[in-house]
Amino acid sequence: MTSPGAPVARAALRVLICCALVSCRRDAPRAPLRPSAVLWFGGDVHVGTNVSALFERSSLTAELAGAYGFVNLEGAVVEGAGASTAERLVNDRRALASLRASGVRVASIANNHADDDGPGSRSRSAARVRSAAIEPVGERDEPVVTEPAPGLRVAWVALDLRRGESRSFRALFARMRSLAPVRVLSLHVTAPPLYSPPPAELRAAVREAVDERVTIVVAHGTHTIAPITRDRETLIAWGLGNLLFSCACSRETEGLVLRATVDARGVVAADVAPLEAGLDGRAARFGGEEGASFALLRALDVQTRADAGALAAPLSLFSR
Numbered sequence: 001m002t003s004p005g006a007p008v009a010r011a012a013l014r015v016l017i018c019c020a021l022v023s024c025r026r027d028a029p030r031a032p033l034r035p036s037a038v039l040w041f042g043g044d045v046h047v048g049t050n051v052s053a054l055f056e057r058s059s060l061t062a063e064l065a066g067a068y069g070f071v072n073l074e075g076a077v078v079e080g081a082g083a084s085t086a087e088r089l090v091n092d093r094r095a096l097a098s099l100r101a102s103g104v105r106v107a108s109i110a111n112n113h114a115d116d117d118g119p120g121s122r123s124r125s126a127a128r129v130r131s132a133a134i135e136p137v138g139e140r141d142e143p144v145v146t147e148p149a150p151g152l153r154v155a156w157v158a159l160d161l162r163r164g165e166s167r168s169f170r171a172l173f174a175r176m177r178s179l180a181p182v183r184v185l186s187l188h189v190t191a192p193p194l195y196s197p198p199p200a201e202l203r204a205a206v207r208e209a210v211d212e213r214v215t216i217v218v219a220h221g222t223h224t225i226a227p228i229t230r231d232r233e234t235l236i237a238w239g240l241g242n243l244l245f246s247c248a249c250s251r252e253t254e255g256l257v258l259r260a261t262v263d264a265r266g267v268v269a270a271d272v273a274p275l276e277a278g279l280d281g282r283a284a285r286f287g288g289e290e291g292a293s294f295a296l297l298r299a300l301d302v303q304t305r306a307d308a309g310a311l312a313a314p315l316s317l318f319s320r
Helices: 006-027 059-065 093-101 121-131 170-179 200-211 292-299
Strands: 037-046 068-073 076-078 090-092 104-108 135-137 144-149 152-161 182-189 216-220 228-231 234-237 242-245 254-263 266-276 315-319
Touching: 037 144, 037 152, 037 216, 068 093, 068 182, 068 216, 076 093, 076 121, 090 093, 093 104, 093 121, 104 144, 121 135, 135 144, 135 152, 152 170, 152 200, 152 254, 170 182, 170 200, 182 200, 200 216, 200 234, 216 254, 234 254, 242 254
Parallel strands: 037 068, 037 242, 068 104, 076 090, 104 135, 152 182, 182 216, 216 234
Antiparallel strands: 037 254, 144 152, 228 234, 254 266, 266 315
């Protein structure tokens, strides 16, 4: 027979156990939280005089606006740009506001059109990019360090690889490692579409970057998409295509946006979203008609959705 005080005793025991568990949770050492950030990477961008949005409005673009974006900005940045040509690409400084509003926080100015505004073009472009609250990378061959999240430093380097030129960047990549736990390298090449094997100078630079444990490598300049691979701990985007190009000199419409979550360990998750590049002043649009970008992603064993036109979320590459 149960004594009248038994329920009370059991209730008191439960309270004591709960209190003990809470006390243990409070007293147990907790693993320190690692600061993390979401970075996204777009392809070649030439805004020209286009002051409209970088992306068409969607749930994904809202997410990207809150993340830390990087693009390759093709052409010099000038005051009051006119029309660009294949020989001279110029971006109006006022148009950079559309990049900042879309989440772009860092931009490479290391490309074959960086000097299209004459002597001192690159330094002037860097100052104008900075005035738009975007950090320019590639004014010189040296790292730029930013902090996309409190306590997490990222070292950025942007290089323009001259066709056929053989150089070693090993010391530069090693210096990046001494500055920040996350290292991002942008490599610009002037080469045919990278559906074919990448040029020797790009392969050599990527090999050195992998050896020096660069976290993420993104290649630009071909205006076409290419595989996204991993080599040891390095995530490599061999070509992200066009993102927005306001010049008739580039008509490639396929692009990719790569998104990566990083912390002091490196890349902990990554996904990719195909898009239709914005040409002739139009904004870039996620999804769109199924084309070579989806076929290439399937060839890379990345799962794609059957309803490409309604693509609402990126396609997962991996999660650690």
